[in-house]
Amino acid sequence: MTTTLRRAGDWGPAAAVFVLGIVAWEAGTRLYIEEFLLPPLSSILETLRDDWGTIWSAGIFTFKEALGGFAIGSSAAVLMALALARWRPLGRAFMPYAIAANAIPIIAFAPITNNWFGILSPASKMAIAAVLVFFPVLVNTLRGLTSVRPAQIELMRSYAAGELEIFRRVRLPNALPYLFSGLKVATVLAMIGAIVGDYFGGSQDALGILIRRSAGIFDFKLAWAAIVVASILGMLFYAAVATIERLTMRWHPSARAD
Amino acid sequence: MNADAAVVSLKGVRKEFDRGGVVALQDIDLDVQAGEFVSLIGPSGCGKSTLLRIVGDLIRPTAGDVVVNGKPAHQARLDRDYGIVFQDAVLFDWRTVEKNIGLPLELTGWSRQRRADRVHELIELVELSGFERNHPWQLSGGMQQRVAIARALSFEPALLLMDEPFGALDEMTRERMNLELLRIWDQTRSTVIFVTHSIAEAVFLSTRVVVMSPRPGRITGVVDVDLPQPRGVETREQPRFAELVRDVRRTLRRGGGFEADEAGEDELIVAEEGL
Numbered sequence: 001m002t003t004t005l006r007r008a009g010d011w012g013p014a015a016a017v018f019v020l021g022i023v024a025w026e027a028g029t030r031l032y033i034e035e036f037l038l039p040p041l042s043s044i045l046e047t048l049r050d051d052w053g054t055i056w057s058a059g060i061f062t063f064k065e066a067l068g069g070f071a072i073g074s075s076a077a078v079l080m081a082l083a084l085a086r087w088r089p090l091g092r093a094f095m096p097y098a099i100a101a102n103a104i105p106i107i108a109f110a111p112i113t114n115n116w117f118g119i120l121s122p123a124s125k126m127a128i129a130a131v132l133v134f135f136p137v138l139v140n141t142l143r144g145l146t147s148v149r150p151a152q153i154e155l156m157r158s159y160a161a162g163e164l165e166i167f168r169r170v171r172l173p174n175a176l177p178y179l180f181s182g183l184k185v186a187t188v189l190a191m192i193g194a195i196v197g198d199y200f201g202g203s204q205d206a207l208g209i210l211i212r213r214s215a216g217i218f219d220f221k222l223a224w225a226a227i228v229v230a231s232i233l234g235m236l237f238y239a240a241v242a243t244i245e246r247l248t249m250r251w252h253p254s255a256r257a258d
Numbered sequence: 259m260n261a262d263a264a265v266v267s268l269k270g271v272r273k274e275f276d277r278g279g280v281v282a283l284q285d286i287d288l289d290v291q292a293g294e295f296v297s298l299i300g301p302s303g304c305g306k307s308t309l310l311r312i313v314g315d316l317i318r319p320t321a322g323d324v325v326v327n328g329k330p331a332h333q334a335r336l337d338r339d340y341g342i343v344f345q346d347a348v349l350f351d352w353r354t355v356e357k358n359i360g361l362p363l364e365l366t367g368w369s370r371q372r373r374a375d376r377v378h379e380l381i382e383l384v385e386l387s388g389f390e391r392n393h394p395w396q397l398s399g400g401m402q403q404r405v406a407i408a409r410a411l412s413f414e415p416a417l418l419l420m421d422e423p424f425g426a427l428d429e430m431t432r433e434r435m436n437l438e439l440l441r442i443w444d445q446t447r448s449t450v451i452f453v454t455h456s457i458a459e460a461v462f463l464s465t466r467v468v469v470m471s472p473r474p475g476r477i478t479g480v481v482d483v484d485l486p487q488p489r490g491v492e493t494r495e496q497p498r499f500a501e502l503v504r505d506v507r508r509t510l511r512r513g514g515g516f517e518a519d520e521a522g523e524d525e526l527i528v529a530e531e532g533l
Contacts, residue, residue, distance in 0.1 A: 151348045154316050158342045159362045160335055169361075173352045251352045251393050 039221045047221040048228060055210065055222075059229040062207035065122045066187075066194035066237070069129020074186050076130070077137035078179065084138075085145035085171065095142070102135040107193065111200045119201045129193030136189065137182040144178025145171045177252060180245040187237040195230060264325070265417050265449040266290040266313055271322030273308055273475075281474035282308050286322065288468065288477065292416070295443060295450045297460035297467045299506065300513075305475025306453045307421050313451060314342055314419050327416055338366065340417040341410030345425045347402035349394040356381065356390040359408045366413055380408040383442060400431040407439070411446060420452045424459070436462055440489055457510070461485075461502045462494060469506060471513035478513025481505050 022041060029040035048055065084091035110128045117124035148170055156166045198208020207230055214222035271286035283305040290296050298306040311317040312324055315335035326334035334340065341362070349358050356377045363373045381387055384404040394402055403423055410418055423439075424432040436459060443450060454460050460467045461483055469479040483502055485493055493499055 149346075149348070151344050151346060152350070154311075155342065155344070155348050157316060158314055158335065158340070159365045160338055161365055165365065170350070173350070176352075249352070251354075 036218060036220050039224055043221050044224045044228060048225040051222060051225065055207075055226050055229050058205055058207040058210045058226065059233050061122075061203065061205040062125075062194050062198060062230070063191075063233045063237070065125040065197065065206070066129050066190040066233075068122065068126040069193055070133055070186055070190035070237075072126060073130030073133030073190070074137045074183060077134045077182075078141055080134075081138050081141035081145060081175075084142055086167065091142065091146075098135060098138055098142075102139060106132050106135075107196050110193075110197050113197065114200050114202070120203055122203070125194045125197035125202065125206075128197045129190040132189040132193040133186040136185050137179070140178045140182030140185075141175055144175030147178075148174050176249055180241070180249070183241050184238060184245070187241050188234060191230065191234040191237065263291050264289040265292050265294075265327060266451065267323070267325040268309075268313070269323040269325075271309070271312060271319045271324060273305065273312065273317070274320045283312075283319070283475040285476055290449060290451060292449055293447055295452065295463055295465045297452045297454055297464040298470060299454055299457065299460045299467055300470030300475075300510070301455065301472055303472040303475070304470040305472070306470050308475070309470075310419050310421050310451060310453050313417075314340055338362070338413055339415055340419050341413070341415040342419040343403070343406045343410045343421065343423045345422040347394070347399075347406040349402055349405055351394055354391050354393055355386060355397070355405050358394065358405055359412055361409060362413050376412060380412055383411070383445065384408040384438070398431075399427050400435055403427065403435060404438070407442065411442070411448070414446070414448075416449060418448045418450045420450065422453050422455070425454070425456075432456075432459070437490070439463065444488055457503050457506050458494070461499060461506060462489065467502075467506050469509040469513060471510075479509035481509060 025038075025041050029035070029038055035043075084094055107128070109131065113124045113127040113131075117127055152170050152174075153166060156170055161169070195208040195211070198206040199212050202209060207226055211223050211226045211230075214220070214226065266289070268286050268288045271283060272281070273283040274281050286309060288296075298309060300306050308317060312319050313326060313331060315324075315326075315331040324331040327337075327339045329337070329339075350361070353361065356374075359380055360373045360377045363376060368376070377390075381390060384407060386401060386404055386408070389397065389401065394405070397405070406423070410420075424435050427435060440463060450463075452460070452463060461481075462485075464483050467481040467483060468477055469481065470476065471478045481502065485496065485498060485502065
């Protein structure tokens with residue numbers, strides 16, 4: 001009973017903000033704000049209900065683009081990180097560029113990847129998502145692989161363990177928390193990449209196209225409904241990776257809550 | 259002394275670190291016999307931890323001979339002739355207590371069943387029954403260090419190297435761990451080289467205390483500790499204990515010019531000489 005109450009106490013403030021936000025949105029849009037600036041939440045939800053089939057299939061289409069880019073970009077990044085950690089001179093040669101590339105607004109390349117991979121092909125959106133995902137995952141994973149405490153290496157050497165043994169038993173598990181924080185950022189970036197990629201043209205089924213087209217014809221309720229779906233998919237994507245993280249790293253101090 | 263029985267034999271060991279040609283150790287000659295418990299004591303910078311790592315072949319000496327178990331230190335490391343414990347327990351967060359202890363056995367290729375039996379024995383030895391499945395962050399500092407000791411003993415090495423293993427623990431836990439270490443040493447009869455900067459700890463544990471001085475790191479004296487075995491809580495109250503603590507402190511002062519307070523706490527003040 002007391003724990004239930006304490007739970008309520010923990011969640012209470014956040015729940016209150018949520019309810020207040022919705023009330024303010026609904027009231028504000030009905031009383032003061034023009035519909036083309038921000039439609040009332042209730043009318044967005046109505047649109048969502050009425051056009052669910054179209055919006056959801058567009059959402060899934062774009063989500064697949066994001067997922068493809070995520071898979072390609074993060075696996076390439078992990079392989080690269082493994083190689084750079086294994087052969088240090090290689091790492092020293094490449095890392096400054098990887099870190100610099102992290103600062104490039106890669107999204108600016110979106111119109112160009114459309115040229116490279118074909119405007120209608122999901123591959124062009126996957127490409128931009130993959131490039132967006134690549135650097136944060138690379139930098140994080142590499143940091144995890146190389147930030148092993150020197151005493152852990154000394155200990156392994158005292159057991160006559162070779163480089164490969166140290167890699168497998170120390171560097172890889174040590175890198176897991178870093179890898180997952182990279183992957184969580186990557187889920188968000190992949191969704192952004194896919195949707196922005198859509199904005200520059202592509203299949204009629206895509207979420208980005210739906211948002212751009214409906215906003216273009218002043219159907220803001222539909223645009224907002226599509227944004228809601230994009231948000232839901234983005235959150236589910238993030239939550240899925242976070243769940244895998246928790247399951248993989250039950251040993252981690254951050255898992256102590258359960 | 260019979261040189262054949264020496265588990266560790268150091269002759270003319272010298273270590274210079276590349277930068278600025280700092281001489282960390284010079285003219286180190288030391289034999290450690292089987293079954294001895296030898297402490298290396300000295301102020302920071304006297305090279306005691308470096309010396310321990312040279313014995314373990316984790317650092318190469320610039321010059322000199324290091325023989326462990328009758329072979330070059332490098333070969334001894336490859337043969338897993340010693341176990342090592344650091345100041346920080348150096349446990350792997352992703353492994354449970356039993357898996358941390360069993361790690362060296364995994365590397366040695368022991369079967370799962372044999373490993374489980376051995377780990378079970380060790381957990382009883384270090385009195386951690388009930389914590390087998392816990393992760394390191396769920397343990398106190400003292401318990402973590404017991405896991406590290408069990409791990410170092412897992413493959414029954416002839417030699418145990420300990421680098422200030424209890425340096426990070428509070429005084430009460432440290433004294434309890436000292437007693438436990440003596441009990442374990444008594445049961446396993448391994449040879450121990452123990453680095454510390456606590457005079458009381460060195461005298462209480464050791465059969466011999468090797469006193470070192472900094473700039474350059476060298477051995478300035480050896481105090482034989484003739485306190486009766488087995489030792490216990492009352493050992494610290496014997497007049498002989500106080501005498502030996504005083505002997506070690508005088509040797510320290512003569513060699514390097516620093517002081518330590520009565521409790522044997524590590525308040526080592528470097529005198530004008532180096533400034």
